Amino acid sequence: MSTHGQAIDYRPHRLKILWRSTIGKKYVAAVTGVLLAGFVIAHMLGNLKALEGPGNGHASIDRYAHFLRTIGSPALPHDFFLWTERIVLFTALVLHVTTVTQLYRRNRAAQAKDHRPKRIRSTISARTMPLSGLLILVFVIFHVLQFTTMTIHPTPLAKGAVYANAYGAFQKWWIVLIYVAAVVVLGFHMNHALWSGAQTSGVDNPDRNWFWRRLATGVTAITVIGFALVPTLFWTGALPKPVTTVAAHDGARSTQ
Ligand code: HEM
DSSP states (O other), X not given: OOTTSOOOOOSOOHHHHHHHSHHHHHHHHHHHHHHHHHHHHHHXXXXXXXXXXXTTSSOHHHHHHHHHHSTTTTTSOTTHHHHHHHHHHHHHHHXXXXXXXXXXXXXXXXXXXXXXXXXXXXXXXXXXXXXXXXHHHHHHHHHIIIIISOOSOSSOBOTTOHHHHHHHHTTSHHHHHHHHHHHHHHHHHHHHHHHHHHHHXXXXXXXXXXXXXXXXHHHHHHHXXXXXXXXXXXXXXXXXXXXXXXGGXXXXXXXX
């Protein structure tokens, strides 16, 4: 009772109850996972613009990167879409990592309490989810420091010269190896994530599970191959040299 005789409701807000519940966390993990997977697939498709080559100094992938920065222009400020996307993705990433870690811990604690031996069939993708997630996180930090902020530049880089930047970077075998390995790890993570997302959303059913499993594997395989193509084709020389070198662009960062 309050001093005015009114009853005070101390029950937590509905959203708080949902956030604390296992099912609520599963939904947050699934929705944020879908957002992250959507970005990954869109990024892979965007990268395929590199296959159109260097053009006449205006590579298709450079024009695409410019387009992303000027969506809504002149009504919206420069980079508006990009910053909105970065904020949404970053929030999704934080919520995803938080909920999956909490769910993993809850699961471990429940298994420790329940001493019955477990006979759960599980795939390598499922067993290595925490490790693959961590490796992807480390890769994304390295990747953004390389191509977005250009803080790490083992090869020369310049703003806006996406084709030339990628061409230069993927002449080095060890950079190709890091990228191809990272997308293979991403594949393991994504395969299990898409399948368990189907289970959380309730579309799974013993009669149709073969379909959801194959769909998850198919989407994952296309994503991994699509990503791996770009560094591999640059490295093998199948994609031609850029018309304008990185050094000729304004604000180029050298290797030193
Ligand atoms: C072979 C694989 C990949 C290549 C060649 C590649 C290439 C690039 C390039 C060139 C940029 C900078 C684009 C620009 O300046 O406009 C970029 C940005 C980015 N990439 Fe990738 N990427 C690859 C894989 C990935 C993967 C697997 C992820 C995530 C799991 C990822 C996440 C990002 C992020 C978060 C950015 C920053 C976007 C922003 O500026 O807001 N990339 N990537």
